[in-house]
Amino acid sequence: MTEFLDLETQDAVRMPWNVLPGTKQEAAQCIIPVSAIYTPLKPLPNTTPLLPYTPLRCRNCRSILNPFSIVDFSTKIWICSFCLHRNHFPHHYQSITEDNLPAELFPQYTTIEYELQNEKPTSLITSQVFLFVVDTCIIEEEIGFLRSGLSRAIGEIPGNSLVGLITFGRYVCVHELGFFGKMPKVYVFNGSKEISKDQVLEQIGFFLKKARSSMTGVPGTRDGHLQDNVSRFLLPAAECEFALNSVLDELQKDSWPVPGDQRAPRCTGTALTVAAHLLGACVPGSGARIMAFLGGPSTEGPGCIVSKSLTEPIRSHKDLDKDAAPFFHKAVKLYEGLSKQLVHQGHVLDVFACALDQVGVAELKIAVERTGGLVVLAESFGHSVFKDSLLCVFQSGDNELGLSSNGMFEITCSKDVKVQGVIGPCASLEKKGPLCSDTAIGQGGTTAWKMCGLDKSTSLCLIFDISKKEILDIICSSYQSSSGQMRLRATTLSRRWDLTAGFDQEAAAVVMARQVSFKMETEAEFDPIRWLDKSLIHLCSRFGDYQKDNPSSFVLSPRLSIIPQFIFNLRRSQFVQVFNNSPDETAYFRMVMNRENVANSVVMIQPSLISYTFNSGGEPALLDVASIAPDRILLLDSYFTVVVFHGSTIAQWRKAGYQNEPEHEAFAQLLQAPLHDAEAIVKERFPVPPTYNSDAPLVPGGDVLFTDDVSFEVFLDHLQRLAVQ
Amino acid sequence: MATPGGPRPGNLPPNYNPNSIADNLHNLQINRPNQPPYPGNGPRGPPPAFGQQPNSQSQPFPSSGPYSSSPFSGPSRPGPPPPGVAPRGAGPPSSGPPHGSMPPFMAANRPTGGGGGGTSSSNAPPMPASRPLTSGPLPSSAPVGPPGPFASSPLTSGPPGPPPNVGGGSMSNGPPTFGSQSMQGGPQYPSANVRPRPSTGPPPAPQTMSSFLGGPADNQPRGPVPPFSAPPRGMQPPTGPPPFSAQGQGAPHPQGSPFGAQPWQMQSRQNAPPPPISGSAQPPRMFGMPPPLPNQQSMATISPATGPSGNAVSGPSKIDPNQIPRPVPSSSVLLHETRQGNQANPPPPATSEFIARDTGNCSPRYMRSTINQIPCTSDLLNTSGMQLALLVQPLALPHPSEEPIQIVDFGEGGPVRCSRCKGYINPFMKFVDQGRRFICNFCGFTDETPRDYQCNLGPDGRRRDADERPELCRGTVEFVATREFLVRDPMPAVFFFLIDVSMNAVQTGATAGACSAISRVIADLPEGPRTFVGIATFDSTVHFYNLKRALQQPLMLIVPDVEDVYTPLQTDVVVPLSECRQHLDLLLESIPTMFQNNKTADSAFGAGMKAAFLAMKSTGGKLLVFQSVLPSVGIAALSAREAEGRTNISAGDKEPHRLLQPVDKTMKTMAIEFAEYQVSVDVFITTQSYVDIASISVIPKTTGGKIYYYHPFSALSDPAKLYNDLRWNVTRPQGFEAVMRVRCSQGLQVQEYSGNFCKRIPTDVDLPAVDCDKSIMVTLKHDDKLPDGTECSFQCAILYTTIYGQRRIRVSTLSLPCTTMLSNLFRSADLDTQFSCFLKQAANEISSAPLLQVRDRVTDLCINILHSYRKFCATVSSSGQLILPEALKLLPLYTLALIKSIGLRTDGRIDDRSFWINYVSALSVQLAIPLVYPRMMSIHDLNSKEMDGSVIPSPIPLSSEHVSDDGIYLLENGEDCLIYIGSSVDPDITQKLFGISSASEIPSQFVLEQYDNPLSKRLHEVVNEIRSQRCNYLRLRLCKKGDPSGMMFFSYMVEDKSSNGLSYVEFLVHVHRQIQSKMT
Secondary structure, eight states: OHHHHHHHHHHSEEOSBSSOOSSHHHHHHTSSOSEEEEOTTOOOOTTSOEEOSOOOBOTTTOOBOOTTSEEETTTTEEEOTTTOOEEEOOGGGTTOBTTBOOGGGSTTOSEEEEEOSSSOOSOSOOSOEEEEEEEOOSOHHHHHHHHHHHHHHHHHSOTTSEEEEEEESSEEEEEEOTTTTSOOEEEEEETTSOOOHHHHHHHTTTTTTSOGGGOOSSOOTTOHHHHHHHHHHOEEHHHHHHHHHHHHHTOOOOOSOOOTTBOOOOOHHHHHHHHHHHHHHHSTTSOEEEEEEEOSOOOSSTTOOSOSBTTSOOOOHHHHHTTOOTTHHHHHHHHHHHHHHHHHHTEEEEEEEEOSSOOSHHHHHHHHHHHTOOEEEESOTTSHHHHHHHHHHHOOSTTOOOOEEEEEEEEEEOTTEEEEEEESSOEEOOOOOTTBOSSOOSEESOSEEEEEEEOTTOOEEEEEEEOSSOOOOEEEEEEEEETTEEEEEEEEEOOOSOTTTTBOHHHHHHHHHHHHHHHHHHSTTOOHHHHHHHHHHHHHHHHOEEETTEEEEEEOOGGGTTHHHHHHHHHHSTTTOOTTSOHHHHHHHHHHHHHSOHHHHHHHHSOEEEEEOSSOSOEEOOSSGGGOOTTOEEEEEOSSOEEEEEOHHHHHHHHHTGGGSGGGHHHHHHHHHHHHHHHHHHHHOSSOOOEEEEEOOSSTTOOOOOOSSOOHHHHHHHHHHHHTO | OOOSTTTTTOOSOSSOOSSOHHHHHHHHHHHHHHOOOOTTTTTBSHHHHHSSOOSSOOOOTTTOHHHHHTTTTTTOSSSOOOTTHHHHHHHHHHTOOTTTTSHHHHHHHHHHHHOBTHHHHHSSTHHHHHHHHHHIIIIIIHHHSIIIIIHHSGGGGTTTOOOSSOSSOOOTTSTTBHHHHHHHHOOSOOGGGGSSOGGGSOOOOOOBEEEEOOOOOOSSSSOSOOSOOHHHHHTOOTTSOTTGGGGGGSOOOOSHHHHHHHHHHHHHHHTOOSTTHHHHTSOTTOSSOOTHHHHHHHHHHHOSSSOOBEEEEESSSOOOTTTSOOOOOOOSOEEEESEETTEEOOOOOTTSOEEEEOSSSOOTTTEEESBSSEESSHHHHHHHTOOOEEEEOTTOOOOTTSOOOEEEOOGGGOSOBOTTTOOBOOTTSEEETTTTEEEOTTTOOEEEOOGGGOOOBOTTSSBTTTTTOHHHHOSEEEEEOOGGGOSSSOOOEEEEEEEEOSHHHHHTTHHHHHHHHHHHHHTTSOOSTTEEEEEEEESSSEEEEEOOOSSSOOEEEEEOOSSSOOOSOSSSSEEEHHHHHHHHHHHHHHHHHHTTTOOOOOOOHHHHHHHHHHHHTTTOEEEEEEEOSOOOSSTTOOOOHHHHHHHHHHTTOSOGGGGGSOSSSHHHHHHHHHHHTTEEEEEEEEOSSOOOHHHHTHHHHHHTOOEEEESSOOTTTHHHHHHHHHHHHHHSSEEEEEEEEEEEOTTEEEEEEESSSBOSSTTOEEEEEEETTOOEEEEEEESSOOOTTSEEEEEEEEEEEETTSOEEEEEEEEEEEEEOOHHHHHHTBOHHHHHHHHHHHHHHHHTTSOHHHHHHHHHHHHHHHHHHIIIIIOTTSOTTEEEEEGGGTTHHHHHHHHHTSGGGOSSSOHHHHHHHHHHHHTOOHHHHHHHHSOEEEEOTTGGGOOOTTOSSOOOOOSOGGGOOTTOEEEEEOSSEEEEEEOTTOOHHHHHHHHSOSSGGGOOSSOOOOOOSSHHHHHHHHHHHHHHHHHTSOOEEEEEETTSHHHHHHHHTOTTSOBTTBOOHHHHHHHHHHHHHHHHO
16 A cells, blocks of 8 residues: 555555556446546655746647656657657757756656746736625624634734625625725625626726726726725735724624524525625636635525525435425526636635534535535534634644645546546536547546645546556646745656556545545436445456355455445445435535545545554554443544544543543553544644544443444455355 | 675665765675675775775775775766766876776775775674775776776776676676775785784674776786777787787886776776666576575675675776785784684684684694585585685694693593594584483484593583583594504604715715704704614615614615615614714714715615615604705616706697606605605705606605705705704604594595695505694595585594604594585685695696696686676676675785796796695695795885884785885795895995895805894894794895896796786786676
8 A cells, every 4th residue: 555655645646546457348347437536736745846947848739748758868859758749849958968857857756846937927916815704694602703713813814815804694795894994884785686796896886987898808907996996895914904803893693683483584695696706806817715604594595595484494315305405406506607607717615604504515515616615514603613624724834724726737648548527626627628538527528627726635536538458647737826826736647557456445435435426416316325336346346356156265355455345334424325414414525525635535434443552552443333442542533523432441540530640640641642643633634623532331331333234244245245246 | 897795786876985884785785695704804905905005904994085985985886987086096097007096996906905904894884894995996986987988998888887787797886886895805814803802703704805807908008908898809909918908009008007098998897887786686696506695685684794895896997006906914913713602713814823722623723624614515616616625734833822732541442433433522522312422523423422431411512521621622632542543662753864975966065964954953853762863875876874883983884786775784774863873973974075085976866765765664754865966876767857858848749747747656656665664755955957856756745755955056055944944854743654534524525635645545644754834635525415504524633653652643623614605605715725725736737737728727716716706696796897705805816826836837947846846735825825925025124114013024016016126125935035136226235234235246155144233133033033934944045137036036026927927917807807708
């Protein structure tokens, strides 16, 4: 496995098959598609240089010069490794020799970053923009939590970042923060009405000082008056902190009376639309985030997910299956439109949903995911998940998220490899070409994607089609902008191993998980269990060693040995078993998984369990009731929550306070170890998971866990039997 | 024309001088019926009249030497108009001089005008007196003049033969006497009345007739030929002036003289001897009215005192403009008891100052009828040509000396009401069966008296406790409303101010004016937790202000979607005054500067109102809108259709009046919604341009509000009025969420309500707000015969919430006698009320019918009434005379003034006309008259005048003749006040009054300042007195000859001939001719 990790360190890529199947047929037999999980902003090793110039591209296919290119030093010609086109080096490469190679040709720099110098920034506004969209239909207590959360966050925002504020309830209030001593102003839009961008601009007076005719298309940022207008709504954090805080101080619960049998009128859809329009007018093309703080379901206007009457429950998975959620499709359509707009503008939608109820994350998913937004689901704005996650967004340092924006992701491959699509937080740029496969999955039918928002761990799952038996290379490139600079990273891959030896089980499980989630969302009547089972059985039949019809003879190579367990857990995971979750939760889990890297995704699929005893400092334990023992502390990490579980004896000791006594130093350390590890886990993670401490019941054996699911052993039995048939 | 009344009775010898008692008597008889005029009436100014002192009250006729002695006297009459007459008449013949000479006629006329002597007249002599006047004049004159002139005049024939009935009757003279009588009739209280108790006498029927001049033709040059007759017709000279024509050549004299000559001819006619009449009493014609005669007679006998009077003005001869009927103000306060001797006491003129004592009927302030006796049948009413309607003003401002309305709390049971018609207990409910039951005076149903309300009856059949219980002895009481009258808790007093801050509004200072006015007015709003205030501004968007922010300054909330507005907050936009005073002050102070550089020219007026409405929807309340430009965007945006209108007119558009109608139904729909939620809108229009008041006014009209119009708005001179208007608007007595219904006795029913309100069901009127200035016209119709000799009751009940949150029912009951006598109707007609109805009806029609048609209708109404009177109640008189019922003698003048008023002219701006129409709609009776016939007085000589107690100098007729170049005049109509400075005024005076040395220095924007000299102080006293009388600050404007302001001033000179109509004299002639032609 480590080789895969090494490769990931170098190229930020994990592939289920590190050797590509040679033929289409062979690829089909591989069950798990040829694919790659690529983390575009994964920090590169410190040794990798940052090239301060623009990369050299093939004139024919626009691919980038890379270590696999063949260079003829005498003629100063390089042959593109994809299309075999011969390119002359430009003048400044004239000094190139075998001993004097530019960094991008160093074999170890298959992934390298360029800093684009002459690319003109698309906008004058180069700093980050944060537009807060705050729900006010929440109880005073929640408002208090939210207010303090926001205040802290605002304190963390870099002073030059632009900040804007929209609050909403029944109506959408766009706050004019640039009032400087004059009377504060708020523009109030009707939440129950769809509103076009033109209307918004006209109504907030954007075109007041200049005839509209001059505003063809996107308003030019060079117009001075635009700058004036922008500065009414978006101000550098340093300048508007006071104004912002004063508005927040006066923030009140939406004043519209809510009858006891009704939900509060909340126009989330309109609020987000207005926010998008505002950003579209103010900072088109430059990185900006709409950060929505939602405290309940949308009930007003377009995008509402449920009627106001409390007698009508919010849609469940069952309703969605039966197509009995009357508002769902309309809302999704709205957000799909919104996502297109945001993608076009290069802006991100982040959602912080804090409510006991669902707020409509399932509907919002498309907009969040396409724009690469963050999503946090919690029960209350007072909950640590919210508070810590929000801070996380703005914090700097080792654990910073590395929020970047306006990414563009392109792919070039050898001609016999085609791209089916990407499952992950990005949006198709609809760049069609010969490299596009006929079948599409996720964001397909293109070789370029927009990643409006991305961070260090954002990972895309690329799925390929193999059409011919020739092994070739793949290249990925991506743009990023962080702290205002535009950078380009090029990763070039070439993989050869024996098929089985090159199988990355973790990557495979993650690909399967993304695939199954995707199919569940998009294919009607899709039976995920059956599909997973069949895939696993076929995989085992294809790669296992066995005598036909003799289950006991079945042996899997170590390269594949864990995959059945992954699939077994995937079958029972929240991604597949939606029964106990609301559509919002399911959407949330899937969104998080779809953007996480392999290691994190695996934890989501199969939680990690670590046991601590006096004898061992922490070793993995089986995900089984059997792992519970009185003298053990278990640390369960299911990615979304972290649980520290004290065995009954440990719990008793702890209650007795032994850890405070000097002679029981060891016990104190034992207690501390899992907490320490949990803290480490929590630190690196977004959304920040809650950590729970729990104790085993004092009466041992008091709890027997019942479950409908077959146990792993039974599962394996069946698998063996079916695989050998 | 003969004197009205007089003639018939025929009795009188022609000659009789009007004065002669005997004659009078006869006349009286005739008249009587009609007239039992006010005591006061008769007298009016008769005698003096002639003379120039029109008004003065001369003493009773008899005394009035002039008359009697004069022309009439002897010979007067018929046939031979003795030359002697001439003397008086002299004038006439001579042509000339309208002045003194004319006397006779004048006299007649005068009388009317004069009114003074009323009381006296009524008494014994009255009749006579009265007569004298009329008849006197005319006849006499006529005769007189005749000799010479007559002949010439076409009519000639007339003179000689005094054929009684003379259809064509030229002869009027005889009766003329009456004419004089008419004098008495002066409806108005003559000064004489002053005495508090005029009432003493039986309320005389006022009716008098003033007879008139026949028709003098127009004075001037036109044809000398007077009205009379036929002859003229033929000839109408091109000159234009209709009738008269022929003679036109006569002379071009200027007014004065004109008469002279022509008149004469007329006079000749006058001759018609009244005598014929004798039999006459019974005018055959009257339909149903057989009674006339009898009655009259009876009447006569009965109350000799009352003088019926008809003033006959001899037409022909010159009509002395100084002698024709004109309003005479009473300078002193009258005391009026609403009932006396268990009879309804006809009310004093609405324009006079009186103190009412509620003795059973409600004060006329709250409700007055067009006729103070109710015709028993609709035929009778139709015959009279008059209207039967009530003008109710339920919250009218009482005189400070009147006893306050008593509040009656019936406890949980609520006020006692008829169980069938729901009429409220009142003094006219009859208790029977030892008080155990009572009979409803409206529907006649017999109800059980609630046990705890029972009381024994006294020997007189009244409850013994009647005098202790206000509801049983007062015409107006207020009941505390019980739960059953509440659909919700009484609403708080909500005042929402909506201010235009668009570019024009800010630049013209309108915004600043509004803010400062509001800011000052807020101090006057009632304290306490029940007063709520909200503020919003608008340009192309609507801006609300959150006034309830604990720590910080107000927050502006902008509602940008003006096509579909909403209120941005449920709370905090309208907040208790006590919690936001500081914020309000701060806000109002900063609004003008905040929008100082506003470049938005658009105005979302409709959207602003709608949004404000939504903010107030839960409570209702008053929405006060300050608006400066044509609403151009958002809901109910309007277009500048005035411009289209102009092109259409030039293109011969057939319906130019469309511009006076709302452009579409949007505003109406909004208004109805507002009203439903008890939101009342007042609009203060501070503009320089066209704003389409026709469309805008729908909102205030439907919601019980009003339009205030400041055009062109001046930042210098208008803010004071704006402030005062606003202040009065919010501080005057008023109520909210009101519902009003008028009930009447069986036989009558309410036909229609008209005024500023919203009507959702036919029987009730919904008034989101109602105040002391608003009046509602209620037209009535018969659905059955009323029994003669009974009384008919009217009850206006209004349920409303006071500004302090009490729910009250104010009930005003009026009980009037029923009559079968036509003459009674004329005698008890209430000119002011009647004319107010005409005015309102005309205003209603202007926007839906061609203007010519409306004018014709107005004229026809006048002619029909006078014709009816002439035909049925004054048959004896000669047709050569125009005979006016004393009570209605000013009707022609007012009618003429109405025709020339802004609303009925084509030369005015569309907005001015629309405003006029809207202004009239809820106008009270006391302001209706000055609106069409403003009050003018000279002010350059204020110091030299004797005021006899009154601050305001006596008025001058609205004729340019009375405006001299070396004078300064003040003219006011209850809304505007014009000060005209003649071109050669003594600079010393202008310096003293205005601080300028000549008219040429008049600033375009004018603020009246007080200088330290007696004259200026006096002017201030006068202006302030007028302001307090009118409850209006008045827009002051300086006018001078030769510029538009001067033109405007002269457009109020309704007695002048102008492009908009005839002169007063010409009009009388016209009316006379019309009547004559109808008679034949």
